Amino acid sequence: MTISKDEPKVGAVMVVGAGVAGMQASLDLADAGYYVHLVDKSPTIGGIMAQLDKTFPTNDCAMCIISPKLVEVGRHLNINLITNTEVEGLEGRAGDFHATLVNYPRYIDLEKCTACGECRRVCPATAVNEFNESLDLREATYLKYPQAIPRGFIIDRNICIGCGLCEKVCLAEAVQYNEKSRRTEVDVGAVVLAAGNKIFDPSRLDIYSYMDQPNVVTSLEFERILSASGPYQGHLMRPYDREEPQKIAWLQCVGSRDINRCDNSYCSAVCCMYAIKEAVIAKEHAHCDLDTAIFYMDIRSYGKDFELYYNRAKQEGVRFIRSRVHSIEPKGDGDLKLSYVDDLGDLKSEVFDMVVLSVGFEVGQETIALAKRLGIELNKHNFAVTDPAMPVATSRPGIYVCGTLQGPKDIPQSVMEASGAAAASSALLSALRWTATKTRELPAQRDISAEPPRIGVFVCNCGINIGGIVDVPAVREYARTLPHVVHVEDNLFTCSQDTQVSMAEVIKEKGINRMMVAACTPHTHEELFRETLLEVGLNKYLFEMANIRNQNSWVHMNDHEKATDKAKNLVRMSVARAALLEQLQEKKVEVNQRGLVIGGGVAGLNAALNLAQQGYEVVVVEKEKELGGMARYLHHTIEGFDVGQYLDELIETVQTNDKIQVLTEALVVGFSGFKGNFTTEVLVGPGMYERKINHGVAIIATGALEYKPKEYLYNQHDRVMTQLELGNVLHANGHEAANWQQVVMIQCVGSRNEENPNCSRVCCQSAVKHGLELKKLNPDMQVAILYQDMRMYGLLEDYYKEARSEGILFFRYSPDQPPEVSANGEGLKVTFEEHLLKRPVQINADALVLSAGTTAADTEELASFLKVPRNNAGFFIEAHAKLRPVDLASQGIYLCGTAHSPKLMSESIVQALAAAARASSFLAAKEMKVGGAVAKVDPIRCAACLVCVDSCPYGVPQINADNVSEINEALCQGCGVCVCECPANTIHLAHYEDDQISAKIVALLEGGV
C-alpha cells in the first residue's frame, strides 16, 4: 500500500457550535470512533433549543428532551468540551487540519468549581439575563440555566465590580480574577460547522413598537415567559404590568419574507409552527378563555404531521387571520392596537393585550466572520453554500456544515443534517477510526448478592416541575421511614452532572447497594442513573425509579396535597421493589458488520454509498429492475441541478463500489434476528431465487409515490397531467409545451383534504419550478397557480419571489370551493372564485397541471416483517419526532428518504447520510451486550409442555437436548408473555420477577398514606 501525502492523518473532528446540531454530530462521531473537540463560544452548550419551552408537533418539553443529551455530551469520554472559545484560524487540508482557538476566560476554574452557587449568592452586581431574553436579571457570577453543561459558574467581567466577595466565599478556590485569554491548538481530520443562527432583532423595525412597548415581545421572549424555568415561572403574564393577558396576537414573518424593511427575503421555515405551538400552549396556561390570533401570509405547516397540528389548533379556537399587519400602536394602559387590511381588502383594527413578533433566523456577524476565517463560501443570505448532491459539504473540502447555518430549519432537520455531517466526516476519516479515542475502564462490579439491601433514595425537585406541586421535603422525610433505606436526599435537579458526582460519593460512603430515584421518568433518565451506578462499581440493574413528575406532579397540578400523598405512595412502592432487585449479567455479542439497505432510490443509494465509504459492506435490495426510484422521473431541481446526470453517476459509483452488492428485482420475504445480527430473506430476479443476507443493521429507504389524482379530469383529458408528468414533457418535448398560451396549476391535489390531511411538502416548489421553466420557454405564456398557502419554506422563498416577478399569477382558492374543471376542446376551462374580487374567474387553459401529493409506498408487508410501526398515512414512524428522526424504535433499524415523509431530494440525501451515521455509530463498537432483563427457564420444574414455545410472539423458546425449554437470551425481547403462560410457573423474567411486581402491589395497598 502506498501512502500518499493526501491520506487523512488525524482521527479526530472539531465540531464548532454546541447547539442541538453540534451535539448530535459530536455524539454520532464519538460513538463511531472519532475523538471530538466540541467548541462553542458560549460558556454553556445547548444553543437555542435549551431556551424553548415546548417543541412542535409533539408538545414535548424542550428542556426535558435536550437535557439527557446535554448530560450525555458532557459525560462522553470521547467528546472534549471547549466552551467560551472561538476558532481563530484553520490551516491545512481535509484529513489534516490544524486549528487555533482563543479560549476566553471564565474567571472561575471549571476543574475546581462544584457549582455550589455560593458565589452567585453573594454577588452584588446584576445584569440582564440573556438566557431569559432580558426579561429578568441575573448576577454577574452566574450559570446560564440550571441544567447547564459544563456545570460550572462564570463571571461576567463586564458587570463585575471586582468586590472580591465570591473569591472569599469559594471554598473550592475556583475564582481566578486574573485569568487571561489563552490560545490553544488542536489537530483534527475534519471540521463540522454547526455555528447556528441568531434570532432576528426587531428593534430596527419601528413599525412594531418593539423598543417602546413592553407588551410587544419576540417569540423567543414568549418561549421564556411560558417556560416553567423562565422569568415568570411559567405563569402567563405580560411584561408591562404582570397581568395575565386575555388576548394575544402573533405577527408572522418579522424579519423574514421582507425585502421592504429588513432585506431578509427568505422564509425562516419554523415560525408558523412555533407560533401555532405558542398559541396552543398559551391557551393551556391561561386561566381565562384566552383569545389567540395569528396574523400570517401563508401558513407553512409543511413537515411531518404539522398539518394535523395546524388543524387541531384551528379546532381549539386559535384564530388565523391572513394579513400582514402594517403597524402596532400603543393603546390605553399597555394594550396594543393592530391595524391591518383583511382578506377582503377592508381596513381593520383590533386591540390586543400583548403582541408576539414571530421573529426569523439570521446568520450573525460573528458567524459570518468565522466563515471568512475558515475560508468557506456563504450565499447572498450569508448561509453556507453547499453542494446539492452533498448538502452537508461546504466549499472547503473537509469542512462540513449542519443546522441553521446551512439554511433556516427546524430541530429534526438540524439533527438529521448533524448526523449527515458526521457521516460525511466519517467517510473521510474511516481509516483512522478508534485511533484518537480514549477508553474507559469501569471499576470491577462489586458482588452484592450476600448483602442485605441498603437503599439510597434521591428525590428530585426538577426545578419547580416537581417541587412546585409536591412537598418534596415531606416526601424525602417519608422515604427515610421506609425499610432498608439508609440514605435520603432531595436535589434541585437529580439528573445534573454535579449531582451524579455527589451521588457516586454518597453511594460509596454509605455502602448503598440499591439506588432509588424519585423524579421524572425512566424513559429519558434511567440510563443516566444506571451509568452512575456502573461508575461506582455497582450493577446497573440495582436501580429503580419512581415516576413522580410525568405520572404525578404534571398530572395532578391542581391538588398539591393529593400529589404529595401519591408521591409518597409511589416512593414506598419503588422502595419495596428496589429491595428485591438483583444484579444481572449481560453478555457480549459480536455485531455483524454488514448493512442492508432496502430501497435503491436516491436515499437508499446514498445511505449505501456512505456506509461503504465508511468501510462497511452493504447489500442494497431494490424491488424494481432499475435503481434510481422516483428520481428517475425528476430532471433537475429548482436550483437547476441536473438530477439525471447526478443519478447516472451515483448509480455508477454504487455499482462499481466493491463493498456494495446490489440486488434488483428483489423482494424481502422474511426478516429475523435482532439488532447486530439480522437475517433477511430475499427473492431475487425473475427466477425468484432465494437469498439469505446476514447483516447487523438495516436502513429502510422504500420511498413514496406520486398520488394518482381522481379529480379534475385526470386520465380523462390529454392535457391534464401531474407535475411529474409535466416534468417529463418539459424534458422530452419542450417545444410542445412552448406552444401553450395558458397553463393552470392546481395545488394540494390529494393533500390537505379529508382523505389525506397531510401537506405533501414538495408540490409548491414543483409548481414554481415548472412555472419558471414554462416562462423561460415562452415568456408570453400565462401561468396561473391556484393554491391554498404557498409553502416555499426556507430559501425556496426566493424562487416564489422570482415567479411573481416573472409574471406567474397566483390565485388563492378555498378548500371548500375547489376550482371547477371542464373540457374545452383540446384545452380546458378552469373556473374558480377569486378571493379578492369575490367572483368567479374563468381561464381557458391549454394545459392543466395537478400538483399531486405524495403517498406512501406500499410497505404494509415489509413493516410487518420488520415489526416497525407506520402512521395512518403509511409512512414509517421514527423513534422520536424531534431528536431521533432517523432511528426506528426497534434498535438497529434506521429510516431515510420519503419512506419517512415527503421531502425534497436534497433532504432525502441528508437523511440518508444521517441513517448511515446512526448505523455506523452502532456498528463501530463491533460488539454489543445482550441479556439482562430477559426470561429464563428454571429447568427443574419444566415439563416441556410447549406452552412457552407456542406463546412466545418471537418463537424464541426451544426444547433443548435435555428435553426442557431453553430461551436464547440474545433473542428474548423481555416481554414476559411466557412467564405468565407457563403452567408450572417455572419461567422468570429477570428485573420483572413475580416478587418484584407483587411487592409494588402490596406496598401500594398496605400501609398507605
Next chain:
Amino acid sequence: MRLSYPANVKIIKVPCTGRVAIAQMFKALEKGADGVFVAGCLEGDCHYQSGNLRARKRVEYVQEILGQIGMQAERLAMYNLSAGDGPRFAQIAREMTEKIRQLGPSPIRTVKSRASQKPSVEVAA
C-alpha cells in the same frame, strides 16, 4: 401533555401487558384495590406483537371468576391505547375512577372494615 387525571390512579410498570399474570390481578383485588385496569397497546399494534391479546384473555378470565364469587367484574378492566395517546389515558383514568366510585369501596375492604379509605385504582402498563 400534562393532562390532569385523578390522583388515585397509581401505575405499576411492566414491560408488556403480556407480563400481567392472573395472580397479580387477584393479588391487587385481594389486597383491597377498588379497581384495577390493565392498559396495553392497541390491538394489532402491540409493541411485543401479541402480549396485549394474552392479557385481554386473562382479564376476561379473572372477570369471570369475580362474577362467580359475587364481586363486581367491572372492578377489573382492560383498555387498549397507543403510548402516544395521553388524552385517551387521562380519559380512561377518569372513566375508570368514576365507574369505581359508583360501585363504591371494594367489598373486600368493607369486610376488612377500612371503608374510610379513598378509592385506589391500579394500572398495569
